[in-house]
Amino acid sequence: MSVEVVLPGVLADLAGGTRHLDVAPGGGTLADLLDTLAAVHPRLARRIRDEAGALRRFVNVYVDGDDVRFTGGLGAPVPDGAVVQVLPSVAGG
Amino acid sequence: MTDLLAIGTRKGLWLARSDDDRRTWTLGEPHLLAQEVAAVSIDTRGPAPRVLAGIQYGHWGPTVMRSDDLGASWQETETGAIRFPEDTGAALARVWQLRPDSADRPGVVWAGCEPHSLWRSIDGGCSFELVRGLWDHPHRPTWQPGGGGGAVHTVLPDPASDRVTVAMSTGGVYVSEDGASTWEPRNAGISAVFLPEPAPEYGQCVHKVAVDAAGPDRMYAQNHFGVFRTDDAGGSWTSIAEGLPADFGFPVVASPSTPGTAWVVPLVADAQRVPPEGRLQVQRTRDAGETWTALTSGLPDGCWAAVVRDAACADQADPTGLYVGTRDGCVYASADEGDTFTLVADHLPDVLVVRVARI
Numbered sequence: 001m002s003v004e005v006v007l008p009g010v011l012a013d014l015a016g017g018t019r020h021l022d023v024a025p026g027g028g029t030l031a032d033l034l035d036t037l038a039a040v041h042p043r044l045a046r047r048i049r050d051e052a053g054a055l056r057r058f059v060n061v062y063v064d065g066d067d068v069r070f071t072g073g074l075g076a077p078v079p080d081g082a083v084v085q086v087l088p089s090v091a092g093g
Numbered sequence: 094m095t096d097l098l099a100i101g102t103r104k105g106l107w108l109a110r111s112d113d114d115r116r117t118w119t120l121g122e123p124h125l126l127a128q129e130v131a132a133v134s135i136d137t138r139g140p141a142p143r144v145l146a147g148i149q150y151g152h153w154g155p156t157v158m159r160s161d162d163l164g165a166s167w168q169e170t171e172t173g174a175i176r177f178p179e180d181t182g183a184a185l186a187r188v189w190q191l192r193p194d195s196a197d198r199p200g201v202v203w204a205g206c207e208p209h210s211l212w213r214s215i216d217g218g219c220s221f222e223l224v225r226g227l228w229d230h231p232h233r234p235t236w237q238p239g240g241g242g243g244a245v246h247t248v249l250p251d252p253a254s255d256r257v258t259v260a261m262s263t264g265g266v267y268v269s270e271d272g273a274s275t276w277e278p279r280n281a282g283i284s285a286v287f288l289p290e291p292a293p294e295y296g297q298c299v300h301k302v303a304v305d306a307a308g309p310d311r312m313y314a315q316n317h318f319g320v321f322r323t324d325d326a327g328g329s330w331t332s333i334a335e336g337l338p339a340d341f342g343f344p345v346v347a348s349p350s351t352p353g354t355a356w357v358v359p360l361v362a363d364a365q366r367v368p369p370e371g372r373l374q375v376q377r378t379r380d381a382g383e384t385w386t387a388l389t390s391g392l393p394d395g396c397w398a399a400v401v402r403d404a405a406c407a408d409q410a411d412p413t414g415l416y417v418g419t420r421d422g423c424v425y426a427s428a429d430e431g432d433t434f435t436l437v438a439d440h441l442p443d444v445l446v447v448r449v450a451r452i
Contacts, residue, residue, distance in 0.1 A: 010151075010153075011153070042172050043169060043171055046154060047150065047154060048153075050154060050184035051173065051177050051179075051184050052182055052184040054184065056152065056153065056154050058152035059152055059153065088151070088152040088153075
């Protein structure tokens, strides 16, 4: 049982040089998945969530193509075999 | 003998070196490129100089980076050097200040952060602990964010006692006399023109505080309108703005060696944050604020760029050197207490912080 996490290139160094990680889905929600990720790659996990557990404002996460902000946020279901994509939002200057 | 000047900008960190007693400077390649570097320190107490940088990692949040080889490599604590305890429910938004303590307290580094919080490290900045005495202060819920956010942006540990002074926007000046355990506001005399009560106990938007070389009880404050001095460790503040072309501004820097000498960089007003008459100028006092002298030699005319609160600093050399960075990406250095400046760098991103050390 695993979920594929797809990262932007800028985060690959924090994942051991890869943009694709196979991660156990844990309890089945995005929060569970990110908890699992944090145990192995703590610096990577901190780029996605702050220490209070919230998704960072300009980080977007998609589960099988759906933006989790509209599907339950950190409680969004992440089924076995899902593809979880992490993308920076359009922001900056 | 090398003088190292660290320049933190909105999009990276640059290190400049001088090997000829600050006559000429060589600017190096960028470090942490594209990351906002709002806080930096050069800690010379250890076997090798340690550069600490508080960065905003683009979309990916704030963190503290450190380098023990002058930027050749950077390290980051796995779980984050500054991390709010779970019970606070808070999350780090920005590191505003990194301040190594004295040589007698090796390993101790202070950090001021947003949201309003003070942190102490005992391992050279690898990990910090939240200073609960200030976090739990009953005033904290009523401290408001300034335009840049609500943060402790100034940390002044007294090397000879347990006193620690902080300043914040907004909130004002708070002082602890017991090693940061308990805190009290010390803002009497500092104005707050943006509040209905013009002289509240706290809530002022103090932009920067500096300690005079005469001793820890004398300090200067550049306020959001007003420049002030205290001679009793913040017990009372008096205006020293007379003679300045404007009393608004962000930095105040005190000489580390000459009592009564300090510098400010005036801006016209809060709604007009540009140098008076479009000419960048540093104002220096040699009599603790009784009189001021404009210093313009080597600084540009036709300059409409502001200098933010940590974009000015002094060195420890003799005579004292002064360093000023602008929001249009220029850095000027003076090796003669501000009498004359030379250009160290231009066309950088907005300069947010400059710090210097002899290594």
